[in-house]
Amino acid sequence: MASPPSYITIRKLGEGTSGIVYKCRPKSGGANVAIKVIPRLQLGRSHKQEKVVQEIAILKRLRHQNIVRFVDLEWDTQNVFIVMELCELGNLKEFLAHKHGRRLVERDARWFLRQIAAGLFFLWSHSLVHRDLKTENLLLTANPNLHGPPILKIADFGIADYGQGRNQDFTSAALKEKIGTLAYMAPEVLKDEEYDARCDLWSVGVIFYEMLAGSTPFHTASSIDDLLKQILSPTPSQLILPPTIARTTSQPAQSLVSALLTRDPDKRLTFDEFFDHPYLDLTHIPGPESLSSGMEYISEAVELDSRFVRSKNPSGRKDLNVWKQIIDLYAEGVSHLLAHVHYLGSQNPDAVQVAELVTRYIDRAENLKHQVETWQNPSGMAGERRSSSGDQDRLSEPPLSGLVGPSRVTVARTSASLPPFSVKAGPTSSSLARTDFLPSSSAPSSANARVQAALDVLNTAQKLAATNPSRALQLYDTGLAQLLRAIAMTCSPVEREKIRSEACEWFDQAERLGQAVKRQQEDKGWQVVGGGIVRKGGMIDIVYNMPGEYPS
Template identity: 35%
Template sequence: MAASGWAPPRLEGFILTDKLGNGTYATVYKAYRKQNTREVVAIKCVSKKSLNKASVENLLTEIEILKTVHHSHILELKDFQWDQDHIYLITEYCAGGDLSRFIRTRRILPERVVQIFLQQLASALKFLHERNISHLDLKPQNILLSRLDRPHLKLADFGFAQHMTSQDAPQALRGSPLYMAPEMVCCKHYDGRVDLWSVGVILYEALFGKAPFASKSFSELEEKIRSHSTVELPPRPRISPECRHLLKRLLQREPDNRISFTEFFSHPFVDLEHMPSAESLDKATKLVLEAVEKDSAGEHSIALSFYCKSLDYFIPALHYEPDARRKEAMRSKICQYISRAEELKVLVSSSNKTFLLEDNSALGLLKEMAKDKPRLAAALEVASAAVNKDDEGSGVDALDLYQQSLGELILMLSAESPGRRRELLHAEIQTLMRRAEFLKEQMKTYKWKSESFGQEELSESVRNSCSLQ
């Protein structure tokens, strides 16, 4: 309850209790509706005395945007009222606190938890981007956790948000310096891509426990942001190649080099395609029916592919299923599909592996033929290292090396003149791609098992965080 010695404002129809937080010109309280359901809400109380022209404009923009956008991962504005002293924004209440406190109490978050949170944030940003709305103040303090079990992120605080098009180039500094894009700090023309930089900083902080430009003073922070050096990622904790790739693309100082919104929304680490929804469950069910049909016909390789594709939809849906009985039934079915996928892998893996491992001498011959091209020779050495790691069973390392080598070799192929070396290089690239795809399929089984049996990790993570607050 509210501490003795002070009292929150009075608002007809509500009982205001705990203070949840405060900013430059507003204080947020937990509140209850007096009548009917005794609904719990949050009320942002803005003192009229503290408002200048800019803050009035920001407040009106926030109300206008929140009244017109409705999305499961954007904080819902239920109503707004005013009296002689205050303006009140009545929103849904988020019991899990904000992401900043959550990260601070956990220090770092597991990559799988971060990926789920990022997917939800990306879903909200996609919704806004389609309506030409930029948030312009993305930071963990403005991202709320809706509840303790099956947490949903809620993007909040639209005080700096703007309707923007690609031609817009506002000059005002907006947001928090630690999460502010370099082009904004440097007072250059900027556009909605500043939100993508902020997402990169949030992702970095969640994974590594601190923001990339954490500093003791604003001048030190400004110097780091204005620098032209590449943003380096810490070696520990280790993160997946997909996550590393996304981080590097988000944290590009030059906006033209930064990942685009289209690329961001379709990035494999964000993976909006498999985000749980009624449509995704329909897709999963259709894919399973295809798998069973092909399996019955003895087309094991195709059946395996359909099972894998269906599980990529089923596993995320399992976590968000609210009904306990349906959740357990879904988990049971998923376990059956995983078991059958493993059986099919045994049936098809022998022939696949034989094909993938045959004629290793071709790589050696290609190395000999590449001695006059240092860059090609170096890429082939990386490919050899990938094969060795693969054979040793170091799947994550091997996959990373496969991706590095293939990126280079494909570029080399496009510049290679017709002839025997080009033919061998083309064949080697195909073999390396097959090996990488085969390795991905092998690694998926463990991932599916851990996710289907360990779905409480995220909820437990949030509960632990809140118990420390």
């Protein structure tokens, strides 16, 4: 191939929807990259040109751990080169091909599914429909932690589209092109003239099915006609895992497969239901921030715990709601710490240390839970758990008081280390799942925390609008995405409406700034295509700096 001006080609990686992808090395040194090469001859047709410009705009706009990162754009007289981060572990299809039976154990399938969901939510919050989700378009890269599981990234936005407006009404924005790989296509894509963003949920269901079963649902089809017939068949209304696979798969996973692979899109799992599904638990998805998030909750729990144990009312009878809140804080902290253990990998020595802490916090929370039950029902079964010490109402000091910080673990390792993953990950499988007697108002609100974080980002954007509008627009994108996530996480209709109203006002501010930037760019002779892409005649560029700083 013709190398891009600043890179040396190493080898071909594969082909996307609009070009061939190569592994390349920068001539100036640095990390290797992946480069999609698109012949300029293809761009002679206006719709092809718009597709390429749209893909660049989408890639440049997206910054998320589970989305392939855009690096640069170059071109010569024959080709346009889209430079992206290199995912050195290949794609999920290749990963499955090296597994026994082409299938994963459920724990690993769930790990990848949660990452797909996290990336898909990010696309959803940016009004994007991928339309070609399949194992070949899910790339894998090494975890920054040596022993951690691979990181999955969604790639190939060559046919992605804006499938909704900012009002989040997916069903109102129909997509008319029948694009995508047949085995992963939703029935409505093949039989209806119009379809909507819910086609992506069907594709996710096919991918999850494939990871668990080792093949796609219609792998027995002997021809394209047979495959079409099976996909378009009205029965069964929901697909299920093969019996031999279902026997070794949890009920929540089986139910989620069927909910996603529901033929009628109106009866299929909704986006809200998918993102809030307890099997995914996106709030506690393993990541670089899991440890700091967990220790923030634990620190607050230990502080409250210590304060009330030493108070003038050590029995806690008059402070049941506070003790319930402390139990919840321990539960939330443990969920994040378990996510951190998974992120580190079972062979990482630090994971053992965190697992030791987790067991101590679980023990403490269980003791508090039993004591609260005793206070609530002294004559019932809970009363039988009372201590035989004679001082049944007095609580001991909480574990590791003063030894935990908001962002790191300072407790020394013990000689008797616990085996990694000695406690099941996930809030729903742990004995620390939120207690039935706990009022929802006492639970720490992840949605409220996300709203506050979003407002901090948006206020920064507002301050930068006059001096650095390009940077301000990026921050508006980030903050608004966080607000949309908060809407999805909020149960109360009243709270959802308040956040929606707040988001609309910020959307208006961002839109006004975007229009001002656009007018300034057009005054300079550059036509704004979208997503920071500008064009003048036969030239195309991406605006990184302040408006007004364009190529001459």
